Amino acid sequence: MNRVVLSVLLVTLATLNTYGTSIDAKNIDRVVMIVADDLRCDVLGCYGDPITRSPNLDRFARQSVVFDHAYCQATWCAPSRTSMMRSRYIDKAGPTLGEVLQASGIRTTRVGKIFHMRVPGDIIAGTNGQDVAECWTERYNSPGQEAHSPGHYACLNQNIFTGDLADRETTQTKHRAYVSVELDNDGRNQPDYRSASKAIEWLAEHRDEPGFLAVGLVRPHYPMVAPREMFDHYPMQQMSLPLVPTGDLDDIPSPGRSPSNSAANGLANYPDNQRRMWAAYRASVEFMDEQVGRILDSLDDLGMAERTMVVFTSDHGYHLGEHTFWQKSNLHEDVARVPLIVRVPDGKPTRTKSIAELVDIMPTVCEALSVPIPDTVEGTSLFPILADPSTQTKQSALIIDGKGNRKHFCLRSEDWAYFRYHDGSQELYDMRIDPEQFDNLAGDSDVADVLDLLESTLKTKRP
Structure with a gap:
């Protein structure tokens, strides 16, 4: 070279490089952080997808700074969310974001899944999972029936289709990652609808107070549940599958080959069901997008938007057949890259190629609410980039998979x-x-x- x-x-x-900030954090009274689950950014219209209907996030992106190179620090739910909420790459040292904000007198509220919850297990039970109670002034779970929701059920790697409620894949069963349900209703009984409703209620009750509201939506994480009309937007025959060249796996070392692959999970036998996986994922994204829109609309309706910073992201991306891989726990781009969209009062809408990491969210929120950033933080505030999208606060992102040695x-x-x-x-x-x-x-x-x-x-x- x-x-x-x-x-x-x-x-x-x-x-x-370090840069000054020209955005005035004094104009920010509260932060609303919305976290989707297992969301790859390239299925959103604002990240270039022409198929998935994501009108609310697309509208939000037009008002915000869109990060084209944002990355998670861990490639499955539990460590990624811990890393994000403590701004630590790999350990649990230091306080959580919520504890830091509470120490400065700021109310912190969780609705839905922020720290790890088993989906569907903790969602069905309405339990807290691995949530950290000290992080929150108050917290609310959003239970739902998940795969047991009435509607047309499919277990796609097993080629099972039924309307019966009996014998469906569920908590800790082998094939639960390949399940979809086309709801018989509009989804008002689903956990994400309930989370959005609770968030709207909380905003109305606390419209005159500073605060941090974290809303965790569980879609498009499996089971991929959405109203039937949303599934109808994505006919299976129109879904394209990712290119997998002959010999694609030959130069991928053994540790880099996902155990959740088409040959191992059975999807190799059902190409049309691979297309149905894409359709179900997109329908779930559309349903999630609808709930995001309800929360954003409430900020406008309540007159709160002009003094609220809004952050939208996901815990990691997701494989949908690339290299024959499915799900997560993999270092490749479809899993490591995440959507990150940030709207600040008086900010200029734009896109940035600057590298960002989920560990950067905690110091960014602290700066937004004028709270001292703890010494334990390993991330970097995104405010310099929000002020100037050409700014680079770091030159690379670190992503970690696996555990122990x-x-x-x-x-x-x-x-x-x-x-x-x-x-x-x-x-x-x-x-x-x-x-x-x-x-x-x-x-x-x-x-x-x-x-x-x-x-x-x-x-x-x-x-």
């Missing part, structure tokens, strides 16, 4: 995605020319200098 190019890359990866790491810079697995195996992708991550360059001598640089940078970043 040209040494000048390498020097530029070295500076890009190693330098951390079998942790795997991804370093995602603007141009490169580098994976290092616990056994020393590697993946390297040039995201400028290979955004679908088909060509693993880890063994290519032409990029050996880049690989060495990324590996040494990862050593300085990873916990």
